[in-house]
Amino acid sequence: MRDIVYPVVIAAAKTWFKVGDVRIQMTGTEHIPREGGALVAVNHLSFVDYVLAGYPGAQRGRLTRFIAKKEVFDHPVGGPVMRSFHHIALDRADGQGGMDEARRYLDAGELVGIFPEGTISRSFELQPLKTGAARIAADAGVPLIPIVVWGTQRFLTKGKPRDFGRHKTVAIEVGEPLHPSPEDNPNLVTKDLQARMEGMLDRLIRSYPADEQPPGSWWLPARYGGSAxxxxxxxxxxxxxxxxxxxxxxxxxxxxxxx
Structure with missing residues (x-):
C-alpha cells in the first residue's frame, strides 16, 4: 500500500507537538506489534483523535488505518484526505461493507483503528461500546488492543470553540491486547474491553496535571468535579x-x- 501524504502529516504533527509544546505522556506502546494485522480500539473525545490515537502506532513504525463514518469520505476536502491515508469508510446504515474492508486490511497485515463508541463523547467518559471491534478482531484472528487518550478534547471537540494554544498535555495509554476468537461471545468480549478502557481512562484522568484540569473545567467529567x-x-x-x-x-x- 503506497503512502505519500500520511508520512508527511505525521511529520507535521510531530512539529506541532514540538512548536506548540504539546506534552505527550504515553505508556504501553510495546503492546502494538511491529508487524502483522492488529485492531486498536480507541475512545473518542475529539476531532483530532485520529492524529493522537495514531501516534503510538507511528512510534512503532506503523501507520494506523482508521475506520470512519462514510459522511467524512463524502466531504469535498476531507474525503480525498481520508482516502489518501487509506482509511476505511463505514456506512452507519449498513456497516457490513466497512467491516469487510477492515478484515481485508487486517488480512494484509495492516494496523486498523476503530472508535467502538461510535461517536464523540460529550461527557468525556467512555460511552457503551458497540460489538463491532470484538467481532472484527475475532473474525480476522488478530489482537484487539485498547488505546485510551485524554486531553484531546481541549483542542477541538463537539460544541466548543477550537483552541490550539500552546502548553497542553495529552495522555495516552496502550493496554494489553485481548485475543478474541470466533467462539467467544462478542458481548462478553466487549464487556471486558469496556471495563479495561474505563480503568485506563480513570488512571489517565487522575494522573493528569492538576493545574491543567482545575475543578469546574468544561473538559473534565462531572463525577471528577468538572462541568461536562x-x-x-x-x-x-x-x-x-x-x-x-x-x-x-x-x-x-x-x-x-x-x-
Missing amino acids: PTPDEAAAMYAEERRRRAERKAAQRKKKSGR
Missing part, C-alpha cells in the same frame, strides 16, 4: 442530534423527489 455534561445529559443531547439528523435527511429526500 453527565452521561445521562449527554445521552439526551445525542438523541436530539439523531432526531435533527433524521429530519434533515427526510427533508433532503423530499426535495430530491420533487414533492
Whole structure:
C-alpha cells in the first residue's frame, strides 16, 4: 500500500507537538506489534483523535488505518484526505461493507483503528461500546488492543470553540491486547474491553496535571468535579442530534423527489 501524504502529516504533527509544546505522556506502546494485522480500539473525545490515537502506532513504525463514518469520505476536502491515508469508510446504515474492508486490511497485515463508541463523547467518559471491534478482531484472528487518550478534547471537540494554544498535555495509554476468537461471545468480549478502557481512562484522568484540569473545567467529567455534561445529559443531547439528523435527511429526500 503506497503512502505519500500520511508520512508527511505525521511529520507535521510531530512539529506541532514540538512548536506548540504539546506534552505527550504515553505508556504501553510495546503492546502494538511491529508487524502483522492488529485492531486498536480507541475512545473518542475529539476531532483530532485520529492524529493522537495514531501516534503510538507511528512510534512503532506503523501507520494506523482508521475506520470512519462514510459522511467524512463524502466531504469535498476531507474525503480525498481520508482516502489518501487509506482509511476505511463505514456506512452507519449498513456497516457490513466497512467491516469487510477492515478484515481485508487486517488480512494484509495492516494496523486498523476503530472508535467502538461510535461517536464523540460529550461527557468525556467512555460511552457503551458497540460489538463491532470484538467481532472484527475475532473474525480476522488478530489482537484487539485498547488505546485510551485524554486531553484531546481541549483542542477541538463537539460544541466548543477550537483552541490550539500552546502548553497542553495529552495522555495516552496502550493496554494489553485481548485475543478474541470466533467462539467467544462478542458481548462478553466487549464487556471486558469496556471495563479495561474505563480503568485506563480513570488512571489517565487522575494522573493528569492538576493545574491543567482545575475543578469546574468544561473538559473534565462531572463525577471528577468538572462541568461536562453527565452521561445521562449527554445521552439526551445525542438523541436530539439523531432526531435533527433524521429530519434533515427526510427533508433532503423530499426535495430530491420533487414533492
